[in-house]
Amino acid sequence: MNIDNIKSQFPIFSNKVHNNDLVYLDSANSSQKPLVVIDRIYDFYTKEFSNVGRSVHYLAVAATNFYENTRTSVQKYINAKDKNEIVFTKGATEAMNLVANTFGQKYLKEGDEVLLTELEHHSNYVPWHFLRKTKGIKIEFAEVNSDGEITIESIEKKITKKTKLIAFTHLSNVTGAILPVKEITQLAHSKRIPVLIDGCQGAPHLKLDMQDLDCDFYAISCHKMYGPTGLGILYAKKKWLEELPPYQGGGGMIGQVKKNDISYGDLPNKYEAGTMATAQVIAFDESIKFLNKIGIENIIKHEKELIDYGQEVLKKNNSVKLVGNPKNKGAVLSFTIEGIHPHDIATILDEDGVAIRAGHHCCQILHDKLGLPATARASLGVYNTKEDIDKLNASINKCKKIFNTK
Secondary structure (H helix, E strand, C coil), rough: CCCHHCCCHHHHHHHHHHEEEEEEEECCCCCCCCCCHHHHHHHHHHHHHCCCCCCHHHHHHHHHHHHHHHHHHHHHHCCCCCCHHEEEEHHHHHHHHHHHHHHHHHHHCCEEEEEEEEECHHHHCCHHHHHHHHHCCCCEEEECCCCCCHHHHHHHCCCCCEEEEEEEEEEECCCEEEHHHHHHHHHHCCCCCCCCCCCCCCCCCCCCHHHHHHCCCCEEEEHHCCCCCCCCCEEEEEHHHHHCCCCCCCCCEEEEEEEEEECCCCCCHHHCCCCCHHHHHHHHHHHHHHHHHCCHHHHHHHHHHHHHHHHHHCCCCCCCCCHHHHEECCEEEEEEEEEEEEEHHHHHHHHHHHHHEECCCCCHHHHHHHCCCEEEEECCCCCCCCCHHHHHHHHHHHHHHHHCCC
């Protein structure tokens, strides 16, 4: 795996930041984009543009075919049974809102429980909170252990006869913990409880196989997978897409519209109302080709070496404290430095061209549990190297020197 070659495919790394080479360690927030993705968007708008699924002229038919080709590519990449189980959304946030809204509308009533975990991103909590306010459901939380993990036991402990759905992250965007998603899904299904997985952090870094996982719903953020912004994917088993009501109404999702009745379109059109993010969908096909060319097994191996090296380096740095120590860890290094606010850390690192994120990372519940107002987070992508980790560590030492921290 030639990292220099891979990195050369990303135009942004030819730029300087404060006269320094860019060390981009914020891929959990959003990954950078390879040139093939950028070029595909440009080519579509300049040579091929049309709306999809409406007209019968050449451009419209070609655009529709490109659009549907991406759906097939996604199906194959995640090993879904049917391409019509792939729904395009404007982001993973909308994908999870779609599930909460439609499932809640049809199946949840006052007193019913939805089980989440203390690791959840706000996108997998706030939509359920809306249902708590409007329908009187209850939200339970499986507790994180001292290593920043969620165990199968912590999930089982919180399941009751009123649990109607379990929703949880595949990979924590704070501790990096990779959850035992297959085992949790098996436990849930043994009690006839459906499962929603937030795959925002899992999809870019782990091998996905919906047939093996057997989850009911899986949400994907395309801009974290070296793809365009404004695009997400909801995988849902066909039976759920057939049973649940539409999420939005408008053109493209209908069968027949009469004054006294409306029928809905076939799957997945039923859930793709209005004009979709056509260019983004078509360009995402290039993201999948990019990932396939490298190979997910190679990506997993590369990022495992980096995360192990990063933990080794930062654990040796006095005053730096890593957040979480999960046994099965993904490409996230969250940390604090004694006596220095994470926002100050990020600002000083930026002067050296080192891009990290600081804050609660849309995980306030977890930060409250840890007693931390914020953390600094370095997150990895396929283009990162051990040299990037060394530059991160050097900038941390500069930060400590400024604040006179040993």
